[in-house]
Amino acid sequence: MDSEEFRKRGREMVDYIADYMTSIRSRRVTPEVEPGYLRSLLPGHAPRKGEDWDEIMKDVERAIMPGVTHWQHPNFHAYFPAGNSFPSILGDMLSDAIGCIGFSWAASPACAELETLVLDWVGKMIGLPKQFLHQTGEGGGVIQGSASESVLVALLSARHKAIKQLKQKQPYVEDGQLLSKMVGYCSKLAHSCVEKAGMIGYVKMRQLDVDENYSLRGHVLEDAIEEDRKLGLIPFFVCATLGTTGCCSFDHLSELGEVCRRQGLYLHVDAAYAGNALVCPEFQYLKKGVENVNSFSFNTNKWLQVNFDCSLMWVKNVDDLTTALTVDPLYLQHKHGDKAIDLRHWGIPLSRRFRALKLWFVLRTYGVEGLQKIIREHCRLAKCFERKVLGDERFEVLGDVTMGLVCFRLVGPNTLTQKLLKVINDSGKLHMVPSMLNERYVIRFALCTEHACDDDITFAWDVVTSAATELLQGRQR
Ligand code: PLP
Structure with missing residues (x-):
């Protein structure tokens, strides 16, 4: 061509x-x-x-x-x-055309510099403390390929840091011996990527119970840490979730942060979906305690109109990442190595696409207000759907509807809701997926498209109630 x-x-x-x-x-x-x-x-x-x-x-x-x-x-x-939008698609087009592999500043200066600039922009938009910004702190932000990758990178950094500290006290103990005792923590509702990070990192990962609001609390974490220390294990890492996949619940960040600070554990926050909503000041109370966090990530490719992949990750102290992930062969070194940023040291792959372009295009075309408007509208529509569910006594809602997700079920055994979801999905009229909350099967109704509107909610509820009526009548016959 x-x-x-x-x-x-x-x-x-x-x-x-x-x-x-x-x-x-x-x-x-x-x-x-x-x-x-x-x-x-x-x-x-x-x-x-x-x-x-x-x-x-x-x-x-x-x-x-x-x-x-x-x-x-x-x-x-x-x-x-x-996430999807025309400006983002155009950003990716241009990135594909430039076709640079921005592993170091020298490999494409604009690629490295735009990434650090927009990460500071978004960090400020969501109210991260200044330590997490390139411009003002000892940390900064980077684009990773996914929330899973951000969790893994955080775990690898935490693991490296913990082993280094332990070796100062016990220099003759083998790394493998220490590794076999290391344990990380998350809630039972944490995304499966946390379990996977533990598998890849070769450390135990304990999934802790949540409270009645599906939230991991500080005392539960502290009890687990003390129990494990008594067993001779080495607690080193916690992954808190803001906006769980199952029901968009929020771990108690300020309590967890205090425990991690006291106990000397690394704390990562996985806010893959809900982190986007922090661009609205009314949601920023959810990040209370973030000053005690080591790293924080969320996916703009979920709810900020940016196409996959564009997971943002900030660290409070860049050394946490770079000491764990730096290798420096001659062919990658350059004359500005001392003062320029080389993002290959901030993640797993060497090659990096120019992903900051699409994020920059989106931030500039929508503006903060445009992005806030979409998030607020999704949250409003989720509340509309919740009201409809609550108005029908055959159904119940589980968990709080804080953002754009409603978890609902038919009152009765799990099998009933399971059948309902199958009928709806088989019809091809709507698509939803389930989750399990304390042994109760729920259907997750997530607001997804940019231009979601009241008519979509009416349509969805009609499909759900017609399927439920048919199912329940069939049961009676
Ligand atoms: N963490 C949470 C809370 C999620 O909801 C998801 C996916 O929905 C992930 C992690 C995994 O995200 P990714 O596909 O970017 O790895």
Whole structure:
């Protein structure tokens, strides 16, 4: 493809994307295909000679789109939102065109500098203390590939720090021996990525009980730490969640922070979804105690109109990260190494895309107020949906509706709600996923698309109640 054809095909692609977004309602939200469907529609080997672009695009509609789950569909209420917007798409286009691999400042100065600048912007927007900012503190922010990666990086940093401190006291003890005793903590409602980080980091990860608000409390953590110390284990890491995946509950950050400070543990905050809402001052009370946190992350690619991937992570002290993650071969060194920032030392991969561009485009086109408006509207709509659920005595709501998520169920055994969800998802009219809260099965209704509106709530509730009526009548017959 030469640049002239690229201009033509690029314009066509922009039209295709704009049409896809504006007519998405006409598609079924979930596909009706079986595993392996694509092999019957496409050849099993790559073409020997290049093909015509029109033929390729025909296959997009014929073979690909029938197997797509439309996350941007107004009737998609599963998981959490998958951030998306035209400015973000354009940002990624430009990033792809520049095609730099910004592992060090020298590898592409604008890539490194824009990343640190926008991380400071967002840090200020969500009210992080100045220690977490590049401009004013000993820490700063970085873009990671996912919230899971941020948790893993935090755990690896904490592990390195703890082993280093222990070795000062016991220099002859093998690292492996220390590792076998190390234990981290999170709540039972923490995302599975915390368990996975423990697996990868080869440390035990204890999942602690939550209170009646599905929140991990300081005394529960402190009891667990003391119990483990008595067993000869080495507590070193805590991952607190602000906005759990199961029900968007909030661990008690100020209590956990105090315990970690007293006990000398590293504290990471996973605020993958809810962290976005901190751009609204009325939600900033949820981060009370953040000054005792070592690192904090959230995914702008969930709720800040930025496309995947763009998980932001801030550390209070950059040495926590860089001492754990720095390797420095000659071919990556450069003459500004002493005074410029090399973000390859802040994460796992060497190669890094120019992800700050899409975030910068979004922040500039929406402005803080534009982003606040979307978050507030989702929270308002979640409350509307909650009122509808509470108004129907066949249903109950579990957990507080603080943000854009409502967890509800049919009163009665779990199997009833399980069947209800299956009927709804099979209909292809709505898409939702379940979670389990203290042994009770709930359906999660998440507000996801940018332009979600009252009519979508009415439609969703109609689908839910019709399915429930049919299910309950069938049970009586
Ligand atoms: N943490 C929380 C609280 C989440 O809700 C999620 C995903 O929804 C994750 C972590 C994992 O995010 P990622 O897919 O970016 O690793």
